[in-house]
Amino acid sequence: MLNRSYTSRRELDEYSFSPIVAVAVPLVLLLLQAFLPKMFPRLLILDLPLIAVIFFSVSRRSPIAGALTGATIGLLQDALSGGYLGVNGMAKSVIGFAAASIGVQVDVENLATRAVMNFVLGLIQSVLLFAINRYLEGLSGVRFLWLHELVRAAINTAVAIPLFALLDRFKVRD
Numbered sequence: 001m002l003n004r005s006y007t008s009r010r011e012l013d014e015y016s017f018s019p020i021v022a023v024a025v026p027l028v029l030l031l032l033q034a035f036l037p038k039m040f041p042r043l044l045i046l047d048l049p050l051i052a053v054i055f056f057s058v059s060r061r062s063p064i065a066g067a068l069t070g071a072t073i074g075l076l077q078d079a080l081s082g083g084y085l086g087v088n089g090m091a092k093s094v095i096g097f098a099a100a101s102i103g104v105q106v107d108v109e110n111l112a113t114r115a116v117m118n119f120v121l122g123l124i125q126s127v128l129l130f131a132i133n134r135y136l137e138g139l140s141g142v143r144f145l146w147l148h149e150l151v152r153a154a155i156n157t158a159v160a161i162p163l164f165a166l167l168d169r170f171k172v173r174d
Contacts (some may be wrong), residue, residue, distance in 0.1 A: 002167060010116040013171060014060065014061050014151040014173075015059045015060065015061075015171040015172060016060070016064075016171075016172050017056070017059075017135065017170055017171065017172060018170070018172065019134045020074060021167075021170045022056070024074075025056075025167065025170075026052045026056070026069075026073050027076075027117075029049055029051065029052045029071065030048070030049050030052075030076050030077055030080060031049040031078065031080075032048055033046065033047070033048045033049055033060065033080070033081075034077075034081065035101065039117075039134065043154055045151070045152050045156075046155065046156060046159060047122070047125070047156055048123055048159075049073045049076075049077045049088070050091065050092065050121075050122065050156060051068045051118070051156060051160045051163055052073055053066075053073050053074070053092045053095055053096045053099065054096075054099045054114065054117070054118060054121055054160065055160070055163070055164055055167055056069050056096075056100045056104065057069055057070065057095075057096040057099035057100040057103065058081045058100065058103035058117070059103070059113075059171060060100060060103075061100055061101040061103040061104050062100055063097045063101045064097075064100075065096075065100065066096035066098075066099055066100030066101075067093045067094075067096050067097040067100075067104075068093075068096070069094050069096045070088045070089075070091075070092035070093040070094070070096025070097065070127055071090075071093035071096070072089075072090065073092055073096075074086075074087075074088035074089035074090070074092030074093060075088070075093070077089075079105065084137055084148040087129065087132050087133065087137070088129070089137070090128070090132055091125050091128040091132060092125070092127075093127050094124075094128055095121050095124065095125050095128075098124070099117070099121060100123060102117060111161065114130050114160070114161060115161060116156055118153075118156060118160045118161070119153045119156075119157045120153075120155065122153035122156045123149060123150070123153045126144070126149040126152065126153070126166075127144070130142060144146070148149055154170075
């Protein structure tokens with residue numbers, strides 16, 4: 001007779017990172033996000049902090065930790081960008097929560113899953129940012145440009161996939 005012990009997907013695939021990686025990677029991506037578009041304006045389409053939020057949230061597979069990761073990275077992004085403080089914090093906390101929740105349910109190590117997840121979460125963040133700016137900030141001139149946001153999600157996904165592969169090397173299985 002076989003003795004089987006069933007555990008949840010979260011228990012099997014939960015990862016952590018050294019404190020240096022957990023702090024340095026998001027900070028480097030935040031700084032790149034703040035300064036690269038000033039030198040190369042076309043890079044404004046990238047959202048490197050979003051990629052960090054998705055990666056760390058999915059890897060940790062804890063919705064609360066994902067929300068806190070998203071809020072922290074988003075607030076730091078707001079502080080560095082000079083925009084309204086809290087806009088990216090709110091949007092990225094929702095994305096972090098959603099990414100971690102997906103990570104509990106789905107095999108997020110699969111390349112296709114990662115691509116679809118990044119693309120969809122990128123679009124969701126665009127909708128959230130539009131809603132926050134339009135309805136909470138009262139910026140009535142803000143428009144949602146679907147084609148631009150689809151291109152943005154695709155470009156961020158194209159950057160996220162190799163970055164995820166690189167960051168996978170720093171995972172420590174709990």
